[in-house]
Amino acid sequence: MQEQKIAFYKGPAGGWGALNSVKNTLLHHDIALKGAKTLLSANQPDGFDCPGCAWPDRNHASTFEFCENGVKAVAAEATARRAGPELFARYSVRELAQQSDFWLEDQGRLTHPMVYDPASDHYQTIAWDDAFALIAQHLNALPSPDQAVFYTSGRASNEAAFLYQLFVREYGTNNFPDCSNMCHEPSGSAMREQIGVGKGTVTLADFEEADAIFIFGQNPGTNHPRMLGELREAHKRGARIVSFNPLRERGLERFADPQDKLEMATLGSSPISTHYFQLRVGGDLAALRGMLKHVLEQEAARGGVLDHGFIAEHTTGFEALAQSLQDEDWELLAQESGLSEAQMRAAADVYLGADKVIACWGMGITQHGHSVATIQMIMNLLLLRGHIGRPGAGPCPVRGHSNVQGDRSMGIWEKPPAALLDRLQEVYGFAPPRAHGMDTVEAIASMRDGQAQVFFALGGNFAAATPDTYETWKGLQRCALTVQVTTKLNRSHVVHGRQALLLPCLGRTEIDLQNGQPQGVTVEDSMSMVHLSMGMNPPASPHLLSEPAIVARLAHATLGARSRVDWLALLGDYALIRDEIAKVFSDFSDFNARVAVPGGFRLRNTASERIWATASGKASFHAHAVPVDTPTHRARERVRDQRVFTLLTTRSHDQYNTTIYGMDDRYRGVFGQRRVVFIHADDIRDLGLADGDWVNIRTVWDDGQPRQVDGFKLVAYDIPRGNLAAYYPETNPLVPLSAVAALAGTPTSKSIPVVLEPGQAPG
Numbered sequence: 001m002q003e004q005k006i007a008f009y010k011g012p013a014g015g016w017g018a019l020n021s022v023k024n025t026l027l028h029h030d031i032a033l034k035g036a037k038t039l040l041s042a043n044q045p046d047g048f049d050c051p052g053c054a055w056p057d058r059n060h061a062s063t064f065e066f067c068e069n070g071v072k073a074v075a076a077e078a079t080a081r082r083a084g085p086e087l088f089a090r091y092s093v094r095e096l097a098q099q100s101d102f103w104l105e106d107q108g109r110l111t112h113p114m115v116y117d118p119a120s121d122h123y124q125t126i127a128w129d130d131a132f133a134l135i136a137q138h139l140n141a142l143p144s145p146d147q148a149v150f151y152t153s154g155r156a157s158n159e160a161a162f163l164y165q166l167f168v169r170e171y172g173t174n175n176f177p178d179c180s181n182m183c184h185e186p187s188g189s190a191m192r193e194q195i196g197v198g199k200g201t202v203t204l205a206d207f208e209e210a211d212a213i214f215i216f217g218q219n220p221g222t223n224h225p226r227m228l229g230e231l232r233e234a235h236k237r238g239a240r241i242v243s244f245n246p247l248r249e250r251g252l253e254r255f256a257d258p259q260d261k262l263e264m265a266t267l268g269s270s271p272i273s274t275h276y277f278q279l280r281v282g283g284d285l286a287a288l289r290g291m292l293k294h295v296l297e298q299e300a301a302r303g304g305v306l307d308h309g310f311i312a313e314h315t316t317g318f319e320a321l322a323q324s325l326q327d328e329d330w331e332l333l334a335q336e337s338g339l340s341e342a343q344m345r346a347a348a349d350v351y352l353g354a355d356k357v358i359a360c361w362g363m364g365i366t367q368h369g370h371s372v373a374t375i376q377m378i379m380n381l382l383l384l385r386g387h388i389g390r391p392g393a394g395p396c397p398v399r400g401h402s403n404v405q406g407d408r409s410m411g412i413w414e415k416p417p418a419a420l421l422d423r424l425q426e427v428y429g430f431a432p433p434r435a436h437g438m439d440t441v442e443a444i445a446s447m448r449d450g451q452a453q454v455f456f457a458l459g460g461n462f463a464a465a466t467p468d469t470y471e472t473w474k475g476l477q478r479c480a481l482t483v484q485v486t487t488k489l490n491r492s493h494v495v496h497g498r499q500a501l502l503l504p505c506l507g508r509t510e511i512d513l514q515n516g517q518p519q520g521v522t523v524e525d526s527m528s529m530v531h532l533s534m535g536m537n538p539p540a541s542p543h544l545l546s547e548p549a550i551v552a553r554l555a556h557a558t559l560g561a562r563s564r565v566d567w568l569a570l571l572g573d574y575a576l577i578r579d580e581i582a583k584v585f586s587d588f589s590d591f592n593a594r595v596a597v598p599g600g601f602r603l604r605n606t607a608s609e610r611i612w613a614t615a616s617g618k619a620s621f622h623a624h625a626v627p628v629d630t631p632t633h634r635a636r637e638r639v640r641d642q643r644v645f646t647l648l649t650t651r652s653h654d655q656y657n658t659t660i661y662g663m664d665d666r667y668r669g670v671f672g673q674r675r676v677v678f679i680h681a682d683d684i685r686d687l688g689l690a691d692g693d694w695v696n697i698r699t700v701w702d703d704g705q706p707r708q709v710d711g712f713k714l715v716a717y718d719i720p721r722g723n724l725a726a727y728y729p730e731t732n733p734l735v736p737l738s739a740v741a742a743l744a745g746t747p748t749s750k751s752i753p754v755v756l757e758p759g760q761a762p763g
Contacts, residue, residue, distance in 0.1 A: 014256045025072050046534050077509050085112055180413075181440035190376045206392050207233075210234060217284060217361050232257060240274045256270070285624065317620045320621070367747060439745045443455075454481045476492070478497070481501070484500075522600070631751065644755055675713060677714060678725040696709065708733075
C-alpha cells in the first residue's frame with residue numbers, strides 16, 4: 001500500500017517530476033513502448049487529438065506537445081488492462097460499489113456491451129442489437145419524450161454530438177444536460193449578453209503579443225499544463241502575468257519545461273506570475289470592482305486612460321457602470337475581496353501599463369452564485385480600453401474537457417436558439433421541439449422526483465461529477481433504465497436504474513474502421529480551432545463501437561421508418577456526417593475541405609471582428625454590486641456558536657475531472673491519500689485542533705437537509721483564513737442541488753458554507 005504523507009513541494013511545475021510521473025504512468029498501464037509510439041502520433045495531421053483538456057496546440061501538425069496530464073489521459077485510454085465479462089462475473093454490482101473510484105477505472109478498458117441482471121446483481125454480456133432494442137423499447141413506451149434525459153460529456157466528437165442532438169430532437173425533446181452546465185455555462189451566459197458570442201476571442205498568436213495576462217480562478221499547472229508554455233514565453237519577453245487565486249499554486253509560480261534541454265540539464269526553471277494576489281474564495285468580483293474603480297479614478301485625475309473612441313462607437317452602458325463605481329466603498333471591497341486597497345490598485349496599474357491585455361479564467365470563477373456577474377466585470381475591464389477585437393488582447397475562458405466547446409457548437413444545448421431549430425426543420429423536414437429542456441441540476445431533480453424515467457449518457461461519469469451526490473444517486477436509481485456509453489468502469493455504472501446498460505466505445509486513440517476504411521472525427525478547442533483526429537491503436541476489443549455508430553444505430557432502432565434521416569448510411573463514411581453538419585451550420589460550410597488542411601480551421605468569431613451580435617448591435621457594460629448576501633454570509637448569521645468556513649472543491653494533480661489517475665497531488669505535497677482538507681494554520685489553532693487531526697465537514701444550508709462527509713485530515717496550507725479546499729468528487733455530497741449560479745444554473749462547488757467538527761480517520 002502506498003505510503004500516506006504530507007511533504008510540501010518546493011520545486012517548479014513540470015521538470016523532472018513530470019517526466020518521472022510520465023514514466024510511472026506508462027509502466028503502470030503496461031504500455032511503456034506502445035505508449036511512447038502512441039504519444040508520437042498525437043496531434044499530427046494523421047494522428048489523434050489528445051483526449052485530455054481543450055487547450056490548443058501550438059502546432060497541431062507537429063508531434064505531441066509534452067503534457068504530463070495529457071500523457072496520463074492517453075495512457076489511461078491505451079492501457080493494456082481489460083475489464084471484460086470475467087470481471088463482472090467475479091464481482092456483483094454491490095461489491096463493485098464498495099471499491100474506490102480509482103480502483104474502478106484502474107480495471108482497464110471495457111470489452112463487451114453489458115446489461116444488468118437484477119436477479120444475480122451482476123452485469124452480463126448482451127448483443128449490440130439487443131441493447132439497442134431494449135433502449136428503443138423504453139424510449140418509445142414513455143408517455144412523453146420529455147421523460148428521457150440525454151447527457152453529453154465533453155469527450156464526444158463533433159460527429160457524434162451532431163448525430164446525438166439530431167436524433168434526440170427528432171425523438172422529441174431538448175433534454176440535453178451536459179458538462180457545460182457544470183463548468184463554463186456562466187461564461188457563455190455572460191459573454192453572449194455582452195458581446196454576442198459565448199466563446200473567447202483570442203488565439204495562441206495573441207499570447208505572443210500580449211503585454212499583460214490576467215488569470216482568474218485557474219490552475220493551469222494541473223488542469224491545462226500546456227498553457228504554462230505560453231505563459232513562460234510571455235514572461236520571458238517581459239509580459240506581466242497577474243494571478244488571482246486563493247491557493248498558492250506551483251504552476252502559477254514557476255515552471256520547468258520538460259522539452260527545454262538546457263533547463264532540464266541545469267535544473268533550471270522560469271517564473272510565471274509577476275504578481276500573485278491571494279484573495280478570498282469568491283472575492284474576485286469585489287477585486288475587479290476595485291480595479292475598475294482605480295482605472296476610472298485615474299481617468300478623472302489625468303485623462304487619456306480610457307479608449308473613448310471605442311466606448312462611444314462600440315458600447316452601451318458605460319455611464320451606469322461609472323456611476324456605480326464612483327459610489328463604491330473601498331472598505332467593503334477590501335472586506336469582501338480579501339485584498340487591500342493597495343493590492344487592488346497595484347493590479348489595476350498593471351492593466352493601465354499594458355497596451356494589449358488578455359484575461360483568462362476557469363472554474364474558480366464560474367462555480368459561484370455570482371459567476372455571471374464576475375465574468376461580466378472581467379469583460380468590463382477589457383472593454384474600457386478596447387481590449388477586444390485586436391491582436392494580443394481579449395477574453396479567454398479556458399474550457400476543460402477536449403471537446404466541450406465543440407459539443408455546444410453542434411447544438412448540444414437544452415436552450416437551443418430558434419434559428420437552429422428552424423434550420424433543422426428546413427433541412428430534415430421534421431418539427432423539432434421548441435420548449436427548453438432540462439439542464440444538469442434540473443435533470444437530477446426530475447429523476448429524483450420520479451418524473452424522468454430514462455437516463456442516457458454519451459460519456460462522462462454523471463454519478464460522481466454532479467452535486468448533492470446522494471440526491472443524484474436517488475435520481476439515477478429511480479429511473480427505469482440508465483445507459484452509459486463509456487470506455488472504462490466508473491461510479492456511474494454501479495449507481496443505476498432498475499435496468500442498466502454499459503455500452504463500450506472506441507477511444508480517440510483507436511482506429512475506427514467503417515466499411516474497411518479508417519475514419520477521423522473532429523474536435524474544437526478552447527480557441528475555436530476545429531481539427532481532425534485519427535486513431536492509431538488497434539481497438540481494445542473487437543466488440544467496441546464508435547460513438548457515432550452507437551448514436552446512429554440507436555436512432556435507427558428507436559425511430560425506425562418514421563425518421564427523416566438515413567442513419568445507417570451516414571456511418572459508411574464520416575465525411576457524410578460532416579456534410580450534414582455543413583447543411584445546418586453555416587460556420588462549417590465546406591467542412592471536409594477545410595478540416596483536411598493540416599491544423600484545421602478556426603470558426604468565425606464575430607466579436608473578434610468587433611461585430612456585436614447583441615440586441616443593441618453593440619457590446620455592453622454591466623454594473624454589478626458586490627454580493628453581501630451569499631450563502632456564507634447567511635450561514636454566519638444563523639450559526640454563531642461555530643466557525644463557518646467557505647469550502648472550494650478542487651482537483652488533485654493526479655486527476656482529470658472525475659478520473660483519478662493516482663493518489664498523489666505532487667504540487668500540493670499530498671501523497672497516497674485524497675481525504676484531506678487544506679486550511680490556514682491559524683484557523684487550525686483557533687479550532688483547538690492540530691495539523692493532521694481528523695475532522696468531519698458539514699454543510700450549513702437553509703433547507704434543513706443534512707449534508708456531511710467524514711474522515712478528512714487537516715493540512716495546514718497557504719490559503720486565506722476562513723477558506724478551505726478539498727478534492728472532489730469526495731466532497732460533492734456537500735454541494736446542495738439548489739446551490740446554483742444566478743442566470744446560469746451551474747453548481748456553486750467553489751463556495752459552500754461549512755463547519756468542521758472533530759472526526760476520526762476512515763476505517
